[in-house]
Amino acid sequence: MADAKITACLLGVVVAFLSCAEATNYTVGGSEGWNIPSSAGAYSDWASQHTFEVGDVLVFDFDSSNNDVADVTKEDYDACNTDSPFTVLSTSPANYSLDTAGDYYFLCTTAGHCSQGQKLAITVTEPPSGPTSSPPGSPPPPSPTTGATTSLSSVSSSLGVARLVLLMSILMGLLSQLFS
Known part of the structure; x- marks a missing residue:
């Protein structure tokens, strides 16, 4: 069950990042x-x-x-x-x-x-x-x-890095919720 939640979270973060980065x-x-x-x-x-x-x-x-x-x-x-x-x-x-x-x-x-x-x-x-x-x-x-x-x-590198940091922070928060 936890593996499915982790996979869903990771997939959501990747999709969100890619949609933000599209020109x-x-x-x-x-x-x-x-x-x-x-x-x-x-x-x-x-x-x-x-x-x-x-x-x-x-x-x-x-x-x-x-x-x-x-x-x-x-x-x-x-x-x-x-x-x-x-x-x-x-x-x-x-x-x-x-x-x-x-x-x-x-x-x-x-x-x-x-x-x-x-x-x-x-x-x-x-x-x-x-x-x-x-x-x-x-x-x-x-x-x-x-x-x-x-x-x-x-996409400018600074904008890409800022979005990546934000999305990684969200991912870390979701993972901490799953394992607490």
């Missing part, structure tokens, strides 16, 4: 993907429907022969300036991990695409239970990845 993958633009949109505000409309948190991943799905995605400064985003991006991802699908809280700016560097609305600005927040990793107003460092992204690897 959300967002396909930019939804089913339309990353291309010249039908309206200039399409990507801002899409972004307004989502809440982006540290650990999430943006997935840019596009025609690699005609599009790319670059992360840029706010000034370059506003001016559609493609001269000095932090990085340019040119192979689709391109995954971009949101590793720090702050504002992020993306655009396509193909001539004319940004001015036709192929650009995205988002704000990334810390998860509700997580610590603040950067002071307000500080720009996030560029953090591109391509290919598959494992959700557990995209």
Whole structure:
């Protein structure tokens, strides 16, 4: 009987930990993907429907022969300036991990695409239970990845450790109750 209770407790803790550590993958633009949109505000409309948190991943799905995605400064985003991006991802699908809280700016560097609305600005927040990793107003460092992204690897290590400590404390409390 005690073995079944211990197994159930351990399973519950593992499931709780894994569900806390999952990142959300967002396909930019939804089913339309990353291309010249039908309206200039399409990507801002899409972004307004989502809440982006540290650990999430943006997935840019596009025609690699005609599009790319670059992360840029706010000034370059506003001016559609493609001269000095932090990085340019040119192979689709391109995954971009949101590793720090702050504002992020993306655009396509193909001539004319940004001015036709192929650009995205988002704000990334810390998860509700997580610590603040950067002071307000500080720009996030560029953090591109391509290919598959494992959700557990995209969780900041300090947040993962804090959750693990909390869950281990709960487990120890449950085990002490079972054996007392």
